[in-house]
Amino acid sequence: MEELFSTTYPVAQADYVTAGKASADIKRRLKQLGVGGDVLRRVAVASYEVELNLVIHSLGGELTLTVFPDAVQLVSADVGPGIRDLAMAMREGYSTANEEARSLGFGAGMGLPNMKRNADEFDIQSEYGKGTTITMRFRLS
Amino acid sequence: MTIRDMVRILSARVLIGEEKLDTPVYTACCSDLMSDVLAFVDEKTVLITGLTNPHVVRTSEMLDLKCLVFARGKIPTEDILESAEEQGLVVISTKLTAFSTCGMLYEAGLRGVPVPVEWDSKEEK
Ligand SMILES: Nc1ncnc2c1ncn2[C@@H]1O[C@H](COP(=O)(O)OP(=O)(O)O)[C@@H](O)[C@H]1O
Ligand SMILES: [Mg+2]
Numbered sequence: 001m002e003e004l005f006s007t008t009y010p011v012a013q014a015d016y017v018t019a020g021k022a023s024a025d026i027k028r029r030l031k032q033l034g035v036g037g038d039v040l041r042r043v044a045v046a047s048y049e050v051e052l053n054l055v056i057h058s059l060g061g062e063l064t065l066t067v068f069p070d071a072v073q074l075v076s077a078d079v080g081p082g083i084r085d086l087a088m089a090m091r092e093g094y095s096t097a098n099e100e101a102r103s104l105g106f107g108a109g110m111g112l113p114n115m116k117r118n119a120d121e122f123d124i125q126s127e128y129g130k131g132t133t134i135t136m137r138f139r140l141s
Numbered sequence: 142m143t144i145r146d147m148v149r150i151l152s153a154r155v156l157i158g159e160e161k162l163d164t165p166v167y168t169a170c171c172s173d174l175m176s177d178v179l180a181f182v183d184e185k186t187v188l189i190t191g192l193t194n195p196h197v198v199r200t201s202e203m204l205d206l207k208c209l210v211f212a213r214g215k216i217p218t219e220d221i222l223e224s225a226e227e228q229g230l231v232v233i234s235t236k237l238t239a240f241s242t243c244g245m246l247y248e249a250g251l252r253g254v255p256v257p258v259e260w261d262s263k264e265e266k
Binding site for chain 2: 017019020023024027038041044045047048049103104105106107108109110111113114117
């Protein structure tokens with residue numbers, strides 16, 4: 001279906017101070033477009049977790065928001081390092097986060113399962129040595 | 142109860158949002174783990190925490206929380222308070238520990254954000 005709006009946010013590795021700004025902006029834009037309630041909250045939560053993962057675990061990447069008439073799509077794509085054991089990474093409680101991430105209240109290993117729970121469609125592709133791409137869709141009804 | 146009642150019960154100091162103290166509150170959660178808060182909170186509630194980094198405020202923004210309570214007299218930096226103000230959050234600080242903060246609010250009628258309490262039979266022991 002034809003897209004109504006699309007924007008991409010670069011997300012830098014280990015930039016803990018501005019981490020979350022893209023998600024805050026995504027939430028604001030969706031609100032302006034009239035998206036609210038439960039869908040807005042689910043997009044916001046998933047977006048924040050996926051953005052933090054780019055900061056904490058990736059070598060850098062970008063987050064793209066695309067709005068369709070019937071859905072919101074978030075795509076996180078990074079340039080590495082990729083996930084060695086995807087099944088493990090999807091498990092609640094599994095985390096390789098460092099001390100700094102933990103001191104900020106992240107690194108509980110709940111991000112990926114929480115994204116999956118909040119999105120209507122969740123897809124993760126990862127190749128170790130290359131990078132990770134996560135696509136999430138949220139239906140607007 | 143209202144946030145004003147919470148302020149009284151906790152002998153708290155209002156850092157941001159003086160004009161919103163009459164907002165009613167029914168539930169609260171207490172955590173220093175933002176991922177945890179993001180995983181189980183699905184209503185506009187109150188967050189009690191001992192962490193004062195920018196992510197506490199950003200998590201509150203993502204979830205549209207009503208009020209942030211910093212325990213043990215913690216006061217975040219000015220820029221963190223500014224972003225809380227921008228999003229219309231009420232921020233208060235109490236000298237009480239997180240445990241006592243929860244206990245006193247519970248005693249006064251505030252309840253936890255509802256979560257399922259039954260164990261899933263598939264869950265590992
Ligand atoms: N973009 C990514 N690049 C590399 N590894 C990742 C990425 N996202 C997640 N991971 C891996 O998956 C694990 C689980 O992620 P998550 O559930 O969000 O928990 P947490 O971020 O708390 O560690 C991470 O600890 C990390 O090892
Ligand atoms: Mg994570």
